Amino acid sequence: MFPGTSLRPYDAVLLVSFGGPEGPxxxxxxxxxxxxxxxIPESRLEEVSRHYLAFGGVSPINSRNRALVSSLRAELDRRGxxxxxxxxxxxxxxxxxEALLGLAGRGARRILMLPTSAYACYSGCRQYREDVEGALRRIGWTPPPVVERTRVYFDSPGFLEANVQAIVESFLRLxxxxxxxxxxxxxxxxxxxxxxxxxGSGEPDRPExxxxxxxxxxxxxxxxxxxxRLGLRRIRYGLVFCSRSGPPHAPWLEPDVNEYLGRLAASGxxxxxxxxxxxxxDHMEVVYDLDVEAKATADGLGLSYDRAAxxxxxxxxVRSLADLMLERAAVARGEALDAPPASITDIGPWHEECRPGACLEREGDVRVEAGRGRTACTSSGPAA
Incomplete structure (x- = not known):
């Protein structure tokens, strides 16, 4: 779907994640x-800290990121x-x-950022870019490198395949x-x-x-x-939410997964x-909110419960992520793709560079796009 098997002009790939504690x-x-x-009140932080402490104070997210880096390395090596x-x-x-200082020591001048967030909203897209910008300012890398991110990938064939297979396996376990x-x-x-x-999420004036x-x-x-794949005519489903935080008076997306489980039980x-x-x-929102809290809710309601991977x-x-990086590199080199970027939804494909005003923290925010007028999916450090 794209020419070549090179990540030029990028000198490195920066996998950017949320992070998590490694001990109590x-x-x-x-x-x-x-x-x-x-x-967020301190009492809420102390409450959430107990979730982590129940797992020895260690979030699984860091070990999962180490495994992802290893798998991506093997996939890129396979492609030369x-x-x-x-x-x-x-x-x-x-x-x-720390990561950017290491790249500075290697002389990297152009970096491809791959966030571990598949969807586009402020906390899943723009905030990643802003945090990279902030890190570049703190380390004072002069002249600044260019950091460009891949497009969002909730619509990638590999993300679809991984989730379909996980759901099928979960249904079969049940x-x-x-x-x-x-x-x-x-x-x-x-x-x-x-x-x-x-x-404020997604592209301006495009609610879809x-x-x-x-x-x-x-x-x-x-x-x-x-x-x-399960041989079923249909599956009854709902989109539900977990892990809300912030002040209680601020409205967040609903229904909460535990509330939804109650509705299911009430419906028979x-x-x-x-x-x-x-x-x-997997990270704490998965292993605590779903594996512990939601499972306890389901057990209390008499629902058989299983969590998909x-x-x-x-x-x-992993193959889709590698495809995505190579696609972005081809675009950065100015090469025409020999087919449209892969997208399995009726929204996509997502733009290689987000449109100005995309993924705001709140509707109506006025933002000056950072990085010498680049778009929201592109970063650079402070001016030389």
């Missing part, structure tokens, strides 16, 4: 960093691409500053435990965001590109394909598969 002493400092400037891949976190070690296959409900779970952020609409577009393809449902399609890999390092997903 890290938990509250990590949470305070995440909450900085967000008016030797561009280095480094990993940096927004909120914990290895921090973005069936083997005694559930009627054609009576299993599906909860498609993603991270809740404030309604103001939802209204908003955060929830992206998930719904994926669901319109994903659910029928899972049903087909027998079994439910929770599929975390809003998450690229995240995309993680599924081979098809």
């Amino acid at each position: 002493d890290d938990v509250l400092p990590f949470l305070r960093r995440v909450a900085d400037g967000r008016a 691409v030797d561009t280095p891949i480094v990993w940096g976190n927004r909120n914990w070690h290895p921090f973005l500053d 069936a083997s435990a005694g559930a009627d296959l054609d009576r299993i409900d599906l909860a498609l779970v993603t991270h809740s965001i404030p309604l103001a952020m939802e209204r 590109t908003r955060y929830t609409a992206q998930h719904e577009a994926l669901a319109r393809v994903l659910v029928p394909e899972a049903a087909r 449902a027998q079994a439910v598969c929770c599929a975390p399609i809003g998450f690229v890999s 995240t995309a993680g390092t599924h081979p098809a997903f």
